[in-house]
Amino acid sequence: MTAPRRRLLVATGSANKLRELQRLFGDLPIDLVTLHDLGITDEAPEEGTTFEANALQKARWYADASGEWTLADDSGLEVAALNGAPGVYTRRYAGPHASDVQNYEKLLADMSGALNRDARFVCTMALVDRATGSERTFRGECAGRLTTAPRGTGGFGYDPIFEVAGRTMAERTPAEKDALSHRGRAAALVAAALRSELRP
Ligand code: IMP
Secondary structure (H helix, E strand, O other): OOOOOEEEEEOOOOHHHHHHHHHHOOOOOEEEEEHHHHOOOOOOOOOOOOHHHHHHHHHHHHHHHHOOOEEEEEEEEEEHHHOOOEHHHHHHOOOOOOOHHHHHHHHHHHOOOOOOOEEEEEEEEEEEEOOOOEEEEEEEEEEEEEOOOOOOOOOOOOHHHEEEOOEEHHHOOHHHHHHHOHHHHHHHHHHHHHHHHOOO
16 A cells, blocks of 8 residues: 655755755655745744754744644754854854855854864754644754864855864765764654654
8 A cells, every 4th residue: 555645844945955855755755845835935933042942943833834744953063162052053153144154164263273173963853743733853963073174065054164084074975964964864763753654
């Protein structure tokens, strides 16, 4: 018997994240729809102090705005020498409208001379189904180190300065990044939960 397909709203405006999720959920009986597909242009508030709180706040907000089963994520970088900063402020590290390059250049400047360059990416995904009241969160982490200069042209965000086993995320193929990344790991947990839930 074939499982009935379900629609899932992926509440992100990021084409990069959407592409990653399409690859990761490719074998599931799910049709991903985006905020753009549904004509939702308003942005959910993001006022939490943890990745979990932000992901849940976004998933609930977009589930209410759309009436759809909704997946939202929140992610960021935690740097040991900065006591876990920038954390939930990763996107705004160099200011409210900072570009990826401005953000990572500021981080490299703040880390100049630092010997302990350990860092980790964290991604929390929240899955909210208003029809059943179900709310779940899934957390993926990726441990690595900050480089002292950017390397590579792939990926996005802080990928050119985040190194795992000698290569930055921007020096890896998308499939290699998925296998290692915080989002790949969180999405694999979501995919496993969905696979058992959607079993015919
Ligand atoms: P948000 O989850 O979209 O709010 O992203 C938070 C911040 O973390 C942004 O500055 C992103 O560029 C950065 N970020 C999230 N995921 C990644 C990644 O996989 N690689 C590099 N930077 C990332």
